[in-house]
Amino acid sequence: MPLNNTALQYYDANVLRLPTDKRKEYHAQVDRLITELSRTVREKTAIKITKVVKAGSFAKFTILRKTSTDPVDVDVVFYISGRNIDHETLQGLNDTIYKLLIEIYPNKDVEDFEIQRKAATVSFVGTGLSVDIVPVIEDPARPGYGWQFDLQDGSKLETCAPCQIKFVRDRKNKDKDYRTLVRLTKKWRNHAELKALKSFVIELIVAYILDTEGNAGSIEERFRRILLYIAQTGLKEKIQFAENTAPFGTFTDPVVIIDPVYSLNNVASRITEAERISIVAAAQDSWEAAHFASAEDDNEVWKELFGPRFKIEEAA
Secondary structure: OOOOHHHHHHHHHHHHEOOHHHHHHHHHHHHHHHHHHHHHHHHHOOOEEEEEEEEHHHHHOOOEOOOOOOOEEEEEEEEEEOOOOOHHHHHHHHHHHHHHHHHHOOOOOHHHEEEOOOOEEEEOOOOOEEEEEEEEEEOOOOOOEEEEEOOOOOOEEEEEHHHHHHHHHHHHHHOOOHHHHHHHHHHHHHHOOOOOOOHHHHHHHHHHHHHHHOOOOOHHHHHHHHHHHHHHHOOOOOEOOOOOOOOOOOOOOOOOEEOOOOOOOEOOOOOOHHHHHHHHHHHHHHHHHHHHHHHHOOHHHHHHHHOOOOOOOOOO
């Protein structure tokens, strides 16, 4: 007997979804960081911050609550004006932000800070929250848009944090279970240890299936459909959206999922052929397990997909 919507909504609400009190706590912690960093940047540098946007899974409400296998992070995009869009500019911005963060938090160990590929990251040991500070050189001709850079290879791409948030909100308005399906897929990804399958990629795959196949069927049926899509297509089908506009990029990567806010960016470009094969194989095995669990009404098999914390009702 398949799981009904009530059962999976219980699992989502009580195990997967970030609780309201934790969301408020993280908001407050991030707001304090934004206030302090903005003040320090204003007082000690010539950097002009024009806008700050909380982005990523936290802003899209697709984030999972923190566990030992599910980290919690918030992307904070700092839009900066009057700067050249070159690699040296970004390196200088990240170095400056890194130094200011250490100054703002003098009692924290230096190990609490690290420079990642596109952001300076602050890790708060108390709450387990990680905050990525993402500097973006704003595009004055396009509100919300700006240039984001890769520290290692020097590449740049145009992005729009508010547009990405709107993209997810539009799918949620189209399908009330969209975010639940994203969280289910992310939990499956984490349990299967498919690190190459990034959260943004998952959001876009689920959105694409919604756009092309609609929202008919139960949550369980539709989750199995996500696994089946990955297994059957092998992730070799190019994915793009109605939001995409020309010019379009030409890609030869193993997996191609075009960024709905910038058609020259393949958000899946870092997935290697070996990683694609691993993701597809995991989806095939998980689809077979889910099909068996559904047919046999065996909740223990669902734990093979989601982990030991899977539950659909309160313990007796």
